[in-house]
Each structure stands twice: as C-alpha cells, then as structure tokens.
C-alpha cells in the first residue's frame with residue numbers, strides 16, 4: 001500500500017508535537033529495558049564470579065580426583081600414581097596432573113628480614129595449571145613435557161610470595177626447603193590460585209627427589225579435567241581399571257567441582273531477578289497504556305479533523321499504532337545503548353571478570369521486543385477507540 | 398462529476414423521546430465550478446446538510462450520489478478515499494491543528510491521500526497554496542500566533558491544496574469581523590473559481606450569499622431557492 005510513508009512520517013511528527021508525553025512514555029521504556037538488561041547482567045556477573053571462584057579453588061568443570069590409596073597404606077604409592085596416570089592419559093582427558101603434597105619450611109637463602117615460612121609444597125605436573133584456574137602474576141608456570149629440571153623450580157602462590165616481599169621481589173629468589181634432603185630452589189613464577197594460604201608448587205619429579213618414598217606425603221592423588229558430558233564414562237572406565245588392580249571400595253573417583261549446587265542458587269537468584277525485571281516491564285506497559293489512553297482523549301479534535309480530510313478509520317488506527325511502535329523501538333534502542341554504556345563502565349571497575357562475561361545481548365533483544373510488543377498491545381484499545389470516533393462530534397471538541 | 402442529494406431525509410431525536418425531521422426530502426446538485434449558498438435560521442439544519450453532503454454523516458433516508466452512483470453503504474475506506482480526494486471543508490471555527498505549523502496544517506489532506514508523489518511534493522504544494530492565500534512567509538507560524546483572518550486563510554489553503562472538486566464552507570466568516578470577513582470571502586470565491594471547484598457556502602450574510610451563482614434557503618427541513626426580499630411568489 002502506498003500509505004505507509006506518510007503515516008510513518010506523520011506518526012514521527014506527532015510524537016514530536018506531543019513532546020512531553022512522548023518523553024515520559026519513552027522514559028518508562030528506557031528504564032524498563034535498562035532494568036531488564038541490568039538485572040540479567042547482574043545475574044551473569046554473579047554467575048561468572050561464583051564460577052571463577054569454584055574453578056580456582058576446586059577446578060574447572062568437570063574435575064575428577066582419583067584416590068589410589070591401597071588397603072593398609074596411608075597414601076598411594078608412587079608407582080601406583082605413575083602407572084595409573086599413564087593409563088588414564090590414554091583415555092584422552094583434557095588435563096591431568098599427579099599431585100603430592102607435603103608440609104615444609106621455606107626460608108630465604110640470602111639474608112632477609114622475612115623469617116621462615118611454614119607452607120604446603122605441592123608436587124604437580126604442568127597440567128595442574130589447566131585443571132585449576134590460575135592466573136600467572138609474574139614469571140612463568142611449569143612447562144609441559146621437559147626433562148626433570150636440575151635446578152628445582154618453585155612456583156609460589158600470591159600468599160607465599162607476599163611473605164618474601166611480594167611477587168616481583170620473590171621472583172628469581174633462592175629459597176631453602178627443609179625437606180628430608182635439604183635443598184634449594186629458585187622461584188620461577190608467582191600465581192594467583194585463590195587459596196588464601198601460602199602454597200609452593202614444584203615439579204612432582206623434583207619433590208620426590210627430596211623425600212624418601214618411606215616418608216608418606218600428606219596427599220597423593222591424580223586430578224584431571226574431562227568434558228562434563230564424559231564424566232560418567234571416564235569415571236566408570238577408571239573404576240573398572242582400578243578394580244582390576246585390586247583397588248576397590250570407597251569413593252575412588254569423585255567429582256570435586258560441585259558447581260551444580262551453586263547452579264541451583266544462581267538459577268533461583270536469576271528467577272527472582274527476572275521476575276523483578278518482568279514486573280518492571282509490565283508496570284511500564286500499564287503506564288504506557290494509561291498515557292496512550294489519556295492522550296487519545298486530548299487528541300479527539302485532531303483525529304476528527306484528519307477524518308474530515310480523508311483519513312480512514314484504519315489510517316487513524318495505524319497512526320496511533322505506528323506512533324507507539326516508533327516510540328517504544330527508539331526508546332528500547334536508547335535503553336540498550338544506555339545500559340551497554342553503564343555495563344561497560346561497571347565492568348571496568350571489576351577487570352578480573354571482564355573476560356568471563358559479556359553484555360547480555362539476548363536480554364537487550366528480549367527486553368526491546370517485549371517493549372515494542374507492549375507498546376503495540378497498549379496502543380490497541382486506544383487506537384480502536386480513536387478510529388471509531390464520531391467525526392462530527394470529534395471536530396466539535 | 399456531480400455531487401448530489403436525492404430525497405435526503407434526516408430525522409433526529411429530541412431529548413423527550415420524540416423525533417423531528419431536520420431535513421425533508423431534500424434534492425440538491427452540485428456540479429464542478431458551481432457556487433451555491435445556503436441560508437437559514439440558526440438550528441435549521443444547514444450544518445447537518447453539509448455534513449451529509451460531505452460524507453461526514455449518514456442521512457436517515459434518500460441517497461448521496463457522486464456522478465449518479467450512490468455512495469450509501471460504501472465501506473469507510475472507500476468513503477474516506479472519496480472524501481479525501483474530492484471533498485474539502487472550511488469551518489466557522491477554522492479547526493486547524495494546534496502546534497503544527499501553517500505548512501503542516503495545509504498539507505494535512507496530502508497525508509491521507511494514498512498518493513506517494515503528492516506526499517513527496519507536500520512542501521512545494523503547501524507553500525504554493527499558502528502563497529495563494531497571501532500568507533507567503535508564514536509557513537512556519539503555528540495557529541496560536543495567527544489572527545483569526547490568517548487562520549481562516551490557512552484553512553482555505555488546506556481545503557484547496559489537493560485540488561478537490563468540492564469545497565463545503567460552513568459559515569467561514571462567522572468568527573471574523575466585518576472587514577476581515579469580506580477579505581476572506583473574496584479570497585474563498587476567487588480561489589475556488591480559479592480551481593474550478595464546486596462551492597457550497599453556508600452563511601448568514603445575504604450579501605455574501607449573493608456573490609454565489611445560486612442561492613437556497615433551508616426552512617422547516619425543506620431546501621428551496623432563495624426568494625429575494627420584497628418579491629412575492
């Protein structure tokens with residue numbers, strides 16, 4: 001039909017003639033859409049924060065721990081750990097690390113004001129850095145697949161590094177370990193592992209040289225990350241393999257990242273926030289309907305005049321609908337741009353999450369289309385009324 | 398190209414449940430370029446007659462015809478289209494749209510004619526129409542800032558911008574003082590004549606009525622040729 005262009009243009013002009021009303025109605029849409037986006041972004045941010053914390057402390061999804069302790073032993077034997085680790089690698093897991101931990105005193109070799117530090121030392125494989133989420137603060141992390149280093153490497157977490165003067169001071173310094181075989185190591189890297197207590201990481205092959213096999217470590221296990229969908233399959237394969245070697249009983253393989261329990265809380269949170277956003281949209285919609293109805297009352301004369309000059313009932317209907325669509329669409333766009341700006345500004349204040357979350361485009365789209373739909377819905381009744389006005393009486397008002 | 402009424406009757410309810418015939422068996426014809434005036438007492442039904450002729454209202458009986466084709470029963474879309482293209486109004490109270498500029502007011506009819514070319518030319522057409530009624534330079538003025546005479550001239554420009562066949566003017570000078578009224582009336586007659594638009598003029602002023610080709614009086618629901626004062630029949 002040839003009539004869309006004049007109608008659109010007239011609708012736009014009428015919105016500007018009724019500036020105050022348009023601004024008010026538009027504002028409610030802008031706020032509604034921005035609120036929806038903010039609420040969803042808050043949910044995403046909370047989720048990213050919780051997920052990151054889980055990944056740092058217990059591992060990425062899905063992280064499995066394998067307990068190889070035989071009957072009568074305190075911890076698993078080195079050969080059992082090595083052999084099983086080698087076998088499990090053939091399953092094609094995402095990341096895997098043998099882990100052995102002991103308590104030790106660390107002390108600076110060069111005279112310094114920092115006294116000795118009682119800490120956990122963990123012998124790991126390079127894959128440990130992939131199983132858990134760690135950020136490298138300085139230096140480097142254990143390289144993959146190199147021969148056992150002759151100079152024992154040490155990787156301190158932030159808490160341990162702080163004891164030795166901070167990450168940059170600690171990097172490159174030589175520390176003595178009061179192991180069975182007293183030894184010295186060089187700090188090659190500092191990581192953030194979010195543990196909250198000092199930890200020194202080292203190559204598991206080095207750690208084993210400093211202790212005789214008869215002194216049992218505190219823990220000895222295999223940690224690995226598999227695709228969440230593969231969890232059950234890998235678990236049963238490993239259990240089967242262990243059972244064949246006589247390692248039965250107990251919970252030999254278990255998932256350590258219980259993100260699922262957080263997930264439930266997050267879902268609840270998101271549902272609550274979503275309900276709030278929904279209510280704000282509905283409230284905005286009712287306000288919009290109210291505004292549209294009251295403006296029809298004040299525009300009866302105009303519609304009467306337009307009818308006299310050739311506007312059909314459907315023209316009047318279309319003008320009001322178009323006005324509402326344009327108003328809500330433009331306001332939604334504004335609301336989206338506004339909330340994107342605020343989103344980026346807020347995100348800039350928490351750079352540690354910036355990688356994990358993105359502007360909730362879907363929420364913005366849903367909010368915008370909902371706003372336009374509400375705009376259309378709220379304009380339907382007023383538009384119908386205006387279209388059915390008695391022309392003569394309308395002109396006389 | 399004739400707009401006509403055939404045996405039109407309009408019955409209206411009185412408040413007390415009785416009815417009264419405002420128009421009785423009215424026959425009327427308006428050809429292109431015709432100019433006709435209608436006089437009558439207040440309340441005699443002149444505006445009602447114009448509303449029916451202008452397709453703003455439905456008669457109780459009889460028919461409204463364009464070129465012999467009855468327009469009764471046509472859907473709103475068709476009626477609106479005919480009204481928008483061929484029939485224009487000038488009201489006693491001007492009925493301009495407030496807060497829209499003179500130019501925008503003048504192009505109102507172009508927004509509702511389904512003709513894209515006309516819509517694209519709306520600025521030139523409206524500006525030309527405004528210049529024609531002597532309001533060049535007032536394009537951006539809103540009605541609130543214009544005098545009564547100027548507002549009615551904007552209304553005349555609006556009524557003629559799309560070159561309708563018929564212009565129905567209901568006491569167009571009724572709200573204006575004597576001198577302004579004469580100026581507006583001269584302009585109205587001049588513009589409709591130069592566009593060869595048929596004009597129906599409802600007026601109380603016999604002098605204005607005499608400026609049209611034919612004169613009628615509406616009395617007791619009946620439309621009859623106006624008999625000059627003093628003559629007997």
Ligand SMILES: Nc1ncnc2c1ncn2[C@@H]1O[C@H](COP(=O)(O)OP(=O)(O)OP(=O)(O)O)[C@@H](O)[C@H]1O
Nearest residue numbers: 409410411419437438439440441442443444445446
């Ligand atoms: N739809 C209607 N319902 C009830 N009464 C009506 C209706 N239309 C017109 N009337 C009445 O009919 C009478 C004539 O009205 P109309 O406006 O046609 O007269 P008029 O000749 O134009 O008068 P004036 O010179 O004062 O403008 C008035 O009393 C009016 O109230």
Ligand SMILES: [Mg+2]
Nearest residue numbers: 443444445567
């Ligand atoms: Mg009247």
